[in-house]
Amino acid sequence: VSNEKNDPSPRLGATGPNADQIDYWNTEAGAKWVSLQQRLDTQLEMLGQIPLDALALRAGERVLDVGCGCGTTTMELARAVGDDGTAVGADISAVMLERARQVARERAVANVRFENVDAQSHQFDAAFDAVYSRFGVMFFADPRAAFANLRAALAPGGRLAFVCWRGVIDNAWMAVPVAAALEHITIELPTDPHAPGPFAFADPDHVTGILDHAGFENIEHHPVDIELAVGGDGDIDEAVAFLMQIGPTARVLREADEATRATVTGAVRKCLEPYATGDGVRMDSGSWLFIAR
Numbered sequence: 396v397s398n399e400k401n402d403p404s405p406r407l408g409a410t411g412p413n414a415d416q417i418d419y420w421n422t423e424a425g426a427k428w429v430s431l432q433q434r435l436d437t438q439l440e441m442l443g444q445i446p447l448d449a450l451a452l453r454a455g456e457r458v459l460d461v462g463c464g465c466g467t468t469t470m471e472l473a474r475a476v477g478d479d480g481t482a483v484g485a486d487i488s489a490v491m492l493e494r495a496r497q498v499a500r501e502r503a504v505a506n507v508r509f510e511n512v513d514a515q516s517h518q519f520d521a522a523f524d525a526v527y528s529r530f531g532v533m534f535f536a537d538p539r540a541a542f543a544n545l546r547a548a549l550a551p552g553g554r555l556a557f558v559c560w561r562g563v564i565d566n567a568w569m570a571v572p573v574a575a576a577l578e579h580i581t582i583e584l585p586t587d588p589h590a591p592g593p594f595a596f597a598d599p600d601h602v603t604g605i606l607d608h609a610g611f612e613n614i615e616h617h618p619v620d621i622e623l624a625v626g627g628d629g630d631i632d633e634a635v636a637f638l639m640q641i642g643p644t645a646r647v648l649r650e651a652d653e654a655t656r657a658t659v660t661g662a663v664r665k666c667l668e669p670y671a672t673g674d675g676v677r678m679d680s681g682s683w684l685f686i687a688r
């Protein structure tokens with residue numbers, strides 16, 4: 396079944412080892428990422444630039460964007476490799492890819508393509524010069540299999556560069572509002588620190604082990620500490636609305652009733668006040684840049 400007239404790739408069903416993630420990124424998360432796309436892109440722009448710089452792409456190269464979402468970074472990669480190069484965005488979310496394809500059409504970007512596939516298992520048909528990701532590689536049920544698959548998609552000498560979050564404690568923009576929420580709500584804390592999710596790659600030894608097992612060489616990781624504008628560069632109410640919809644604060648409130656939600660909204664607003672500036676609510680973030688060959 397084709398999900399778009401000019402899109403030859405079939406829509407991915409919620410089956411296989413990543414079925415839960417396929418469901419999640421096509422329903423609640425996918426819809427939010429599409430509606431908050433501009434805010435997310437503003438917030439993450441500087442972080443996405445770091446692996447792009449690390450790859451030092453050359454004209455004519457072929458690059459794969461893993462977990463490309465709404466495709467902003469794929470478009471940047473396409474620009475970096477020029478008309479003779481190709482950028483392919485791979486994502487399990489048909490909803491987010493629909494947006495990505497729409498933007499590519501509107502901007503008439505010819506050297507970009509999007510595939511609705513599971514990057515853990517899809518047999519990519521190209522020998523890529525580089526594999527890139529902005530926060531799209533922490534959701535695999537079997538990360539060793541996924542990175543072995545990505546390595547197989549690379550031409551000899553191909554490079555890998557991605558950013559992933561460090562721990563929640565290194566990310567004030569998530570830790571501070573979550574702590575405020577947890578004063579009003581009790582949740583069961585996850586027990587497996589490596590379970591698929593935003594913090595699955597917080598432990599760099601764990602990630603290095605995965606890449607090593609998958610056959611990558613020259614594996615390096617570097618801390619990236621930057622202050623970001625929470626939910627883009629809007630005012631404090633926009634930042635609160637953003638945090639109540641997306642990320643760990645939203646997640647702890649998943650089952651909360653309206654009254655708790657209202658109380659937490661007030662608490663989150665209060666805890667953000669010290670960080671509000673004329674240029675957005677600015678808070679610390681901590682990521683890893685991983686690079687390998």
Ligand SMILES: C[S@@+](CC[C@H](N)C(=O)[O-])C[C@H]1O[C@@H](n2cnc3c(N)ncnc32)[C@H](O)[C@@H]1O
Nearest residue numbers: 420462463464486487488513514529530531534
């Ligand atoms: C945190 S979002 C990041 C999206 C995008 N890279 C960005 O920075 O805007 C994670 C993305 O990874 C995708 N994803 C999760 N598991 C995947 C898998 N197994 N294969 C391909 N994409 C996956 C999700 O659908 C989602 O778009």
